Amino acid sequence: xxLHDAFDFIKSSAVEFGTHLRRVPGSxxxxxxxxxxxxxxxxxxxxxxxxxxFAVRYLLAPKYSTSKENYVKLREDEIDELVEExxxxxxxxxxxxxxxxxxxxxxxIVGPTGPKVKLSNGKTVLNFGSYNxxxxxxxxxxxxxxxxxLRSYGVGPCGPPGFYGTQDLHIKTEADVANFLxxxxxxxxxxxxxxxxxxxxxxxxxxDIIVADKACNYAIQKGxxxxxxxIRWYEHNDMEDLERVLLKIAKEQARKPLTxxxxxxxxxxxxxxxxxxxxxxMALKEKxxxxxxxxxxxxxxxxxxxxxxxxxxxNVDPNMVDMIVGSLSHYCGAGGGFCVGSQEIVEHQRISxxxxxxxxxxxxxxxxxxxxxIGLLQVQGGELLSQVRELTKLFRQQxxxxxxxxxxxxxxxxxxxxKLKKDVVEERGIExxxxxxxxxxxxxxxxxxxxxxxxxxxxxxxxxxxxxRIKVVVSVGHTKxxxxxxxxxxxxxxxxxxxxxxx
Numbered sequence: 001x002x003l004h005d006a007f008d009f010i011k012s013s014a015v016e017f018g019t020h021l022r023r024v025p026g027s028x029x030x031x032x033x034x035x036x037x038x039x040x041x042x043x044x045x046x047x048x049x050x051x052x053x054f055a056v057r058y059l060l061a062p063k064y065s066t067s068k069e070n071y072v073k074l075r076e077d078e079i080d081e082l083v084e085e086x087x088x089x090x091x092x093x094x095x096x097x098x099x100x101x102x103x104x105x106x107x108x109i110v111g112p113t114g115p116k117v118k119l120s121n122g123k124t125v126l127n128f129g130s131y132n133x134x135x136x137x138x139x140x141x142x143x144x145x146x147x148x149x150l151r152s153y154g155v156g157p158c159g160p161p162g163f164y165g166t167q168d169l170h171i172k173t174e175a176d177v178a179n180f181l182x183x184x185x186x187x188x189x190x191x192x193x194x195x196x197x198x199x200x201x202x203x204x205x206x207x208d209i210i211v212a213d214k215a216c217n218y219a220i221q222k223g224x225x226x227x228x229x230x231i232r233w234y235e236h237n238d239m240e241d242l243e244r245v246l247l248k249i250a251k252e253q254a255r256k257p258l259t260x261x262x263x264x265x266x267x268x269x270x271x272x273x274x275x276x277x278x279x280x281x282m283a284l285k286e287k288x289x290x291x292x293x294x295x296x297x298x299x300x301x302x303x304x305x306x307x308x309x310x311x312x313x314x315n316v317d318p319n320m321v322d323m324i325v326g327s328l329s330h331y332c333g334a335g336g337g338f339c340v341g342s343q344e345i346v347e348h349q350r351i352s353x354x355x356x357x358x359x360x361x362x363x364x365x366x367x368x369x370x371x372x373x374i375g376l377l378q379v380q381g382g383e384l385l386s387q388v389r390e391l392t393k394l395f396r397q398q399x400x401x402x403x404x405x406x407x408x409x410x411x412x413x414x415x416x417x418x419k420l421k422k423d424v425v426e427e428r429g430i431e432x433x434x435x436x437x438x439x440x441x442x443x444x445x446x447x448x449x450x451x452x453x454x455x456x457x458x459x460x461x462x463x464x465x466x467x468x469r470i471k472v473v474v475s476v477g478h479t480k481x482x483x484x485x486x487x488x489x490x491x492x493x494x495x496x497x498x499x500x501x502x503x
Contacts, residue, residue: 182318189359297330
């Protein structure tokens, strides 16, 4: 068939199809729509034709069964053999060599804790490794109040605060913390660690900006990660670098939509033991229009004349800090954590704080203990803090005489972080990191053999490199002679252990 004949055939077929189509009721309307649509928008006609053909093709496609067996049938003996061969992956990875050594060497306390503790080997030692700085673990009044609460309220609420977990004890403790710090409102979390890691993502989301100190603790780092915000780091406690980062962000965001911006830091740094410059941070926060999230886990009840934290110590109005996070489990002798601020800040967390909404509320006995402790410190806090600082000073004086050790913490910090001096590490050829950890562990064990329980800080992931260090905490339950003798023993043991090493 020639091309001319083909066109004639198509034309005649189209005329015949049109004749038959006009006999169908309503066909005139359809033909008029197609004609006008093609003249006005031929591309649309092509798209509609494609969709029409696709629908026809889909409806005419062969059906298939979703229940059809598409796997190989096995005999019962084959199934049993596969089950016997299958080995599930362990829920927890096998400990590394150094981790296993640490586990094997870790002393176990038998019975109640306090300034003196009994170990599983039967030996009684002085405890310089706990946060019991006010010796609250031996306070009979707190024990009686905890027992009375246990008998009245039971072991725990067994439910989240927003769903039958809140008790009058929790409301009272929140009010006590807020009144103690002089702020409008407080919210209480069931665990200290997840307090800051829940507060940060409750306010900062994807697209927001957080500027954080590189030495921030592990809980803060997890909160930053969960928030999915844009994180900018500044050098540890370097206010000039902080301003440089803030200024750089201001230039980058000048023509972009406004986002929420936060500065996150600590009062006393867990990893370094030093103190932040809060007045300078407050000035930069106001200058560049940021909100401040301040973690006072280690400065609450330790800094200031009455233990109200770094805001009291550096004369900063706590109401000017947007969010203050603290711990009720470290120096308070109870459990859980808190966040204080304005009424709006607190109420927002009751529906947006993941750890508050989805975790069981704090047990009543711990809430009562926290409340009673704060009441006790309001009366005796100044006297107890003076004793802690005097004991810490005596201990530090002995370590400052050491030729191999130096204290990282500021004098106001009752948590003394102690590391090997840099020149000792270099002169003795000690491997940085693991080598220092092994040497410090030897020191800890030698000190334990002489009747003093201290601990080595374990490494956690962080932005800054891990600094091997020893942790020592004095308590008002220790006498001045015991604290001074502990410092002397640690200094002498460290010198002996290092001297045994070959250069």
